[in-house]
Amino acid sequence: MNRSAILTALARLPADADGASFDPERDYLPVPLHNNLGSRDVWLVVGARGMGKTTLFRTLTDSRKCIPLVGSLFASSFVQAVDGWSATGKHHVPSEKTISDPGAFWLAALLHTLDGVDGRRSPDVTGKTVSQLVAQVRTSRESFVQRIFEIDEHGTQQQARILVAYDALEKLPNWEVLVPALLSFWSDLAPRLRTISPKIFVREDVRDRLIGQGPDFAKLNGRTLTLAWTPHDLFRLLAFLLANSADETRAWLEQDGGFVFTPPTGGRTSFLPQMLLPEEGSGSQDCLAELLAGRVMGAGAQKGLTRRWIPKTLADGRGAIAPRSATWLLRGAARAALEAPHLGGALFTPDELREGMRAAATNRADELREERADVVNLLMRLTNHFVPLGEADIAFRLFTEDRKVSLKTDEEPGVVLAELQRLGVIVRRSDGRFDVPDLYRLGFGIKRKGGTALLAPRH
Numbered sequence: 001m002n003r004s005a006i007l008t009a010l011a012r013l014p015a016d017a018d019g020a021s022f023d024p025e026r027d028y029l030p031v032p033l034h035n036n037l038g039s040r041d042v043w044l045v046v047g048a049r050g051m052g053k054t055t056l057f058r059t060l061t062d063s064r065k066c067i068p069l070v071g072s073l074f075a076s077s078f079v080q081a082v083d084g085w086s087a088t089g090k091h092h093v094p095s096e097k098t099i100s101d102p103g104a105f106w107l108a109a110l111l112h113t114l115d116g117v118d119g120r121r122s123p124d125v126t127g128k129t130v131s132q133l134v135a136q137v138r139t140s141r142e143s144f145v146q147r148i149f150e151i152d153e154h155g156t157q158q159q160a161r162i163l164v165a166y167d168a169l170e171k172l173p174n175w176e177v178l179v180p181a182l183l184s185f186w187s188d189l190a191p192r193l194r195t196i197s198p199k200i201f202v203r204e205d206v207r208d209r210l211i212g213q214g215p216d217f218a219k220l221n222g223r224t225l226t227l228a229w230t231p232h233d234l235f236r237l238l239a240f241l242l243a244n245s246a247d248e249t250r251a252w253l254e255q256d257g258g259f260v261f262t263p264p265t266g267g268r269t270s271f272l273p274q275m276l277l278p279e280e281g282s283g284s285q286d287c288l289a290e291l292l293a294g295r296v297m298g299a300g301a302q303k304g305l306t307r308r309w310i311p312k313t314l315a316d317g318r319g320a321i322a323p324r325s326a327t328w329l330l331r332g333a334a335r336a337a338l339e340a341p342h343l344g345g346a347l348f349t350p351d352e353l354r355e356g357m358r359a360a361a362t363n364r365a366d367e368l369r370e371e372r373a374d375v376v377n378l379l380m381r382l383t384n385h386f387v388p389l390g391e392a393d394i395a396f397r398l399f400t401e402d403r404k405v406s407l408k409t410d411e412e413p414g415v416v417l418a419e420l421q422r423l424g425v426i427v428r429r430s431d432g433r434f435d436v437p438d439l440y441r442l443g444f445g446i447k448r449k450g451g452t453a454l455l456a457p458r459h
Contacts, residue, residue: 024059046225052323057167057199081165104141145189161196238292260274293346388448
């Protein structure tokens, strides 16, 4: 294999779907969970940072040719997906005056988005800004709602579907007001429509902060798809990223690993790994892990099989694995390997793969800082300390500062610990002690005896 070319290609992997270089026909990998996205009953798509929400959103809205690849339910009829609001589109940013009537804003934004989607344009909408439409909606709301019904009826006659997709809503000013209003708006409108339906992509922390506001979230739970990647999905993604990073990499996987990839078809420009990767044998998860860093992560089997080490270390305390972390794993390992002499064997040494894992963990910690600064402040109090810890010890570390209790007056240690467990940043072991999963332990410099070293030696 041309190791230098492979490493160089992996070191340049794009980190996420937010950039201009993202191409859904090349970068989207369908996984079984996405089949549920086509259901009209799914309005809300929830996932933590890095779970692939923007990838799905852009695959839907950037290129209609990719929609059948997202799920078989989309392939049965003509589907048009439009960008209702996102950080990657050119959208009106509501003013303080507009936010005073968020329902009018979302109706105006929907009218602006759907104008002309059925081949017809409304003189009351065409050429108007969202702000101008908001003013009109306030005085003649029912007539504008009727326009939505007309578009819906035309789509029914054409046996078509129209998806209105929303993403990155937390970047809206006063999103705490606007997002519940959006959910209430669609909770009222969607049951009355047959063609038009929403797909609202939200972060887990945003959903959690909105519970108890706006619509009845107990009812929305039945219309929610939670993005979760299995270890099998993770290995398929690793194979997908490797195979499409460079021709040399794909040839190496085929020749040395027995992997089979489906050539580009139907508008797709990337190679797809087979839908089911076996755990062992030719073209398997075990084979891929061994090609990456050898069979075990160290000098002996007691160090752990590489196939098990990768998903275990990338997972949070709930077992959730973010696909973006897989990209950072390969990028970080490749950059470490480019700087070190190669002694033969696998693509990476175990230490180089650990460097990649640290890159993934650091990125995950940065994402958590953006979502939950309160949680980050607690985890940073464990930096340079060893885990696992008993309940009294971890409460002392997390909830005291300068030997003074730092909890708010209405907070209890047990409740906060339960919330940290729910978020997956700590886990309670069978012996009752509390631990931190490797993903966050590495990201925040927390130690564990026998765990992956915070600073691995270079050989």
